[in-house]
Amino acid sequence: MQKILCTQCGTAVLAEKYSEQHTSVQWLDDAFEVCPRLKQDKVAGDALRAQRAIGAVCPALHATIDQAAQEGNLPLSLRSEPTAGVLQ
Amino acid sequence: MTMTKQQTTDDEEVRVIDAGANPTRFARGWHCLGLTDSFRDGKPHEVFAFGSKLVVWEDSTGALNLLDSFCRHMGGDLSQGTIKGDEIACPFHDWRWGGDGKCKQIPYARRVPMRARTRSWPTLERNGQLFVWHDPEGGAPTDDEVIPHITNYGTDAWTDWNWNSVLIEETHCRELVDNVVDMAHFYYVHLNQPLHFRNIFEGHTATQEMSFKPRADMAGEEFVNFGEDSVTQSYATYYGPSYMINSLVAEGGIEVVLINCHYPVRPDAFVLQYGVIVKKLPGMSNEQAQEMAEQFGQGTMETFEQDVAIWKTKSRIDNPLLCEDDGPVYQLRRWYKQFYVDREDVSEDMVRRFEFDVDVTKANEYWDREVAENIDRQRNASSASASATAVAAPHA
Structure with a gap:
């Protein structure tokens, strides 16, 4: 997995792609604290989380990762074992 | 001269299953x-x-x-x-x-x-x-470890629970939890074709977000089916190790909340329980709505029977060999492990958010082709048997 900084809020995550459609994101901190979008969703959607809203991801982060892949800054990889959520 | 087994090169090394052993402790x-x-x-x-x-x-x-x-x-x-x-x-x-x-x-x-x-x-x-x-350590739940209220339950617009319970033996409940990430088994075991598949693990929750359509070549077979060609949105989250709330919304307007939960009996046995409530459709009487819930309950039972048939004869496997089109089995098990260790041994990587979007493109290309071929074969077989009947009839 490779470190990526969200272009919108600067949050660092580890990201990986096996293909254009596939994306893995390993968060390194409490996502609902560091990502303004998820934080906002959590506050607004606590009641909904029981039903579905918990499945939402941050579109800005995913756009960042897709763009990095398109620009060749995040090369496609083969399936890997899980990465610990702590930067070495 | 006797035949000796050829030495394999590194490239040809045989993969060996590590079956591990069922944990003797039970989940917190x-x-x-x-x-x-x-x-x-x-x-x-x-x-x-x-x-x-x-x-x-x-x-x-x-x-x-x-x-x-x-x-x-x-x-x-x-x-x-x-x-x-x-x-x-x-x-x-x-x-x-x-x-x-x-x-x-x-x-x-x-x-x-x-x-x-x-x-x-x-x-x-x-x-x-x-x-x-x-909790093997005798501790209390934290503020985060809550079972959410299902807001639709107990309202006039929804039915009461249709509930079932079954003892599953010679199987550890991890087999059941693995289904959260097992994209391809929905096609092969449950006869539904995933069109989109995402997992998110965070804290004590593990979520599966999926849309699916029923396999068109299985029309007429008994399986949970929200209507041919209809796409169903499914959001399922485990709250802790054993209680999953699954919200299902079908294109035709059918809405179901499914509970899939279990408790361990022994290290190799658990009681699987599942229940459904259904949103009453316009013009539906309470009795009709409850009947619909019963039908979904029955269908869910058949779904789990499909899983049980696999679990009965499969091996426990700690080192699954995965392809890139599979879901994140290892990360799910890393998440699941938090419930089997003392609180002080819960590491950050077990609870930090992890997202995984499965690429279903290749799978659907193949599945669409296979389904179409199966339908063609069924058609040819039925027209062949129809003409055979026509030929045979004069001699009857």
Whole structure:
């Protein structure tokens, strides 16, 4: 997995792609604290989380990762074992 | 000359299954034992769980109490006793135990001895269901470890639960939890074709977000089916190790909330429970709506039977060999492990958010082709048998 900084809020995550459609994101901190979008969703959607809203991801982060892949800054990889959520 | 087995090169090395062993400890967390109403008949109920036997009973305030079932006096089985007032009375010598675990009275004795206390289990009533908290370290749930309210439950617009319970033996419950990430088994085992598949693990929750359509080549077969060509959105989240809330919304307007939960009986056995509530469709009577819930309950039972058929003969496997089109099995198990270690050993990587979007493009290209070929074959077979009948008829 490779470190990526969200272009919108600067949050660092580890990201990986096996293909254009596939994306893995390993968060390194409490996502609902560091990502303004998820934080906002959590506050607004606590009641909904029981039903579905918990499945939402941050579109800005995913756009960042897709763009990095398109620009060749995040090369496609083969399936890997899980990465610990702590930067070495 | 005898044949000797050829040495393989590194490239040809045989993959060996590491079957591991079922953990002997049971998961920390809230476990659903069933519908509260099923325990409110004035009788004590036995529950085989966590390698032991428990007893559930309702006291005069309407609260459900949960104790170890074996009386600390001489080992009598409280679940075979009777409810007397707020206490459960042992059938052996009539010792009376309160919901707090304390022996309240011994009618034939002058006084209750010191330390006459048995294990009382923390309970929670929510969504019409009874939960028990299990923690090998004896700790309490944190503020985050909550079972959410299902907002639709208990409203006029939705039915009551249609509930089922089944004992699964010679299987560890990890097999059931693995389904959260197992994209391809939905096609092969459950005859539904995933069109989109995402997992998110965070804290004590593990989510599967999926849309699917039924396999068109399986029309007429018995399986959970929201209507041909109809796409269903499914959002399923485990809250803790054993309680999953699954919201299903079909294109035709059908909405279902499915509970999939379990509690361990022994390291190699668990009780699987599942229940559905259904949103009443316009113009539907309560009876018709409840009937629809029963049909979905029945369909869900068939779905789990499909899983059980696989579990019965499969091997436990700690080192699955995955392809890039599979879901994140290792990350799911990393998440799941948090419930099997002491709190102080829960590491950040078990609980930090992890997202995984499975690429279903290649799978769907292949599946669409296979389904079309199967339908062609079925058509040819039925027209061939029709012409065979026509030829045979004059001689009949």
